[in-house]
Amino acid sequence: MRFETSTIKDIAKALGLSTSTVSRALRDRYEISEETKKLVLAYAEKVNYRANPIARSLKERRSYSIGIIVSEIANNFFSQVINGIESIAYDRDYHVIISQSHESYKQEKLNVEHLASRSIDGLLIALSSETQDIDYLRDLYAKGLPIVFFDRVPEDFETHKVIANNFKGSFDATEHLILSGKRVIAHLTNSETLSNTKERLAGYKAALSKYHIEFKPELVKYCQHGGMHSAELEQAVKELLPLKPDGIFISSDRLTTGCILALKNTNPEVAHKIAIAGFTNSNLVELFSPSLTSVKQPAFEIGQVATELLISMIEAKRPITEFETRVLDTELVRMKKNLGNRFL
């Protein structure tokens, strides 16, 4: 801001002290005499002194802020993650800067580089569905930028990662469809390259296998853009319907809502005849029709854990060599029978 605020210099001058003394008193550093400390603190309070974080950042070469990259803040999963992140960050006096990749690799890279140049102390990132090449992240990481991945994590990158138990979540959802009598279960999922796509596919397969249902590759549809384009979804639905699925298991938030919409828009007559189970953190699922069984990820906790890990990296005295991948359990929210698909 351009307007004048009091600085350490002003305080020093007013009190007849040196800036160093004032700085130390303010930061409760070194043994400064109780007396001067009180004096300084009282005066600072009086003039409503706020340290200039910019100057501090410049001097300390760190900004006490952490960058977040998600594909869309409008996605409930991500906004809940962000709330989790904030809850920890603010407690630890960090400040967060949120950026959206809109599932675009180019945008993601641009944002990350922008954040890096803004001197963020660390980065929390869920890769975009387009992202294949993460060399730009490796470079930054090699230069010393702590990075923690969450939700969509790369396989070959040695750092902390936080994910939901995708395998189990998918297994549970698929099993739930099977147990409610479905036999032709399609799987609509994200870009094949994403880590969680693979894990979720595995869970789906495992459930099929447990109940001796043959896995059919043609029942699996991948959406490269994570459902950002409705055309993509409508195409997938169009290709799926001729195979007469009686259930669909969908593997991401955006795809789940997008798919139901596409189904309703293109084939309203069958929309209510297919049982749907999908990953979603929407707090509005109860309002949906057709209703669905949802796999809810512990989004808030994912954000918290990721932030704790990131801050531990940032504040680590020595380089970290042991990394962990935290896996948090999902929750299966079954379709309520009494409010369920009344059209079946």
Added chain:
Amino acid sequence: MRFETSTIKDIAKALGLSTSTVSRALRDRYEISEETKKLVLAYAEKVNYRANPIARSLKERRSYSIGIIVSEIANNFFSQVINGIESIAYDRDYHVIISQSHESYKQEKLNVEHLASRSIDGLLIALSSETQDIDYLRDLYAKGLPIVFFDRVPEDFETHKVIANNFKGSFDATEHLILSGKRVIAHLTNSETLSNTKERLAGYKAALSKYHIEFKPELVKYCQHGGMHSAELEQAVKELLPLKPDGIFISSDRLTTGCILALKNTNPEVAHKIAIAGFTNSNLVELFSPSLTSVKQPAFEIGQVATELLISMIEAKRPITEFETRVLDTELVRMKKNLGNRFL
């Protein structure tokens, strides 16, 4: 970031120039000889030089970033506004910092002050539903911080404001309910103190009056916390139902979804018998059951316009004395008949 990047000094040393020359070449400032400019630019490119925005901020006493305060990013209306803001800001080389008030006055104030201390160049804010006292904003404004309000705007604050045409939106929605035969139309709305609460109430009243329906104060319920607490909504619904409304007009995004949920949870048997029209920017309305007629605000455009106004204030050479309040039209999305309330 703690890791080394090349600075202007490094370039100067490498090229045998002074930092001032390098700075000028880089910024295309002053008359610098074409030759040196090219030399510097080429070298900067080679070493992948990035100007340190922190240092620049400190020197120039501005940060090229603008702060945003909304109640919740998880709210579709706000996330769309943010997308609009970003679309303009990034074009103009500003960078945005998003903060959430979670409808809490305390949190809002804290966040604003935090942003201000981070040297934001301007502030875009939608007040929390709790906020009554905006003196802290007046202070900052008086000190020179440009502020533009959107969505929830104070009455007595001379600056640019951007809002939806709340009166007309409400009028249209209420009229729509009336035209579909409803006569006992309740109104569920936000905190009485919010600007848009008043405008929306007025639109509701005007529509009733046009069709000679008596306005009954007991049919209007205010939610102090904007629907952040489900108890608040359930209470409102509980009080409303004995009055046997056949329609409800709801005046905000969160309240709309929250109210339908509360209705379904507490009185599922009547949920489908009441026609609902409400403000919401959810892109999932088509999935809702009971379905509803929605008033959609031009959220993206609101964000764009607000940002343009803010940047014009920031970059203004002389103090601005003429302020405008931009009013953007809403869109009424009628409940689709064929997918409608099949339960009626």
Added chain:
DNA sequence: AACGTTTTTGGGAACGTTTGCACACTTTTT
């Protein structure tokens, strides 16, 4: 050849902090 102009460059202060070092003063130890 001497001077004035214009163009290009460099020196150095400033933005608001933090912090290593040195210094002065007190207190403790020998």
Added chain:
DNA sequence: AAAAAGTGTGCAAACGTTCCCAAAAACGTT
């Protein structure tokens, strides 16, 4: 009583920029 240790403070440099001011170089004019 002198040396050692401890305590509180100030000086000044540094972080990476920008920009005022002055100096130097290049050129034109008389």
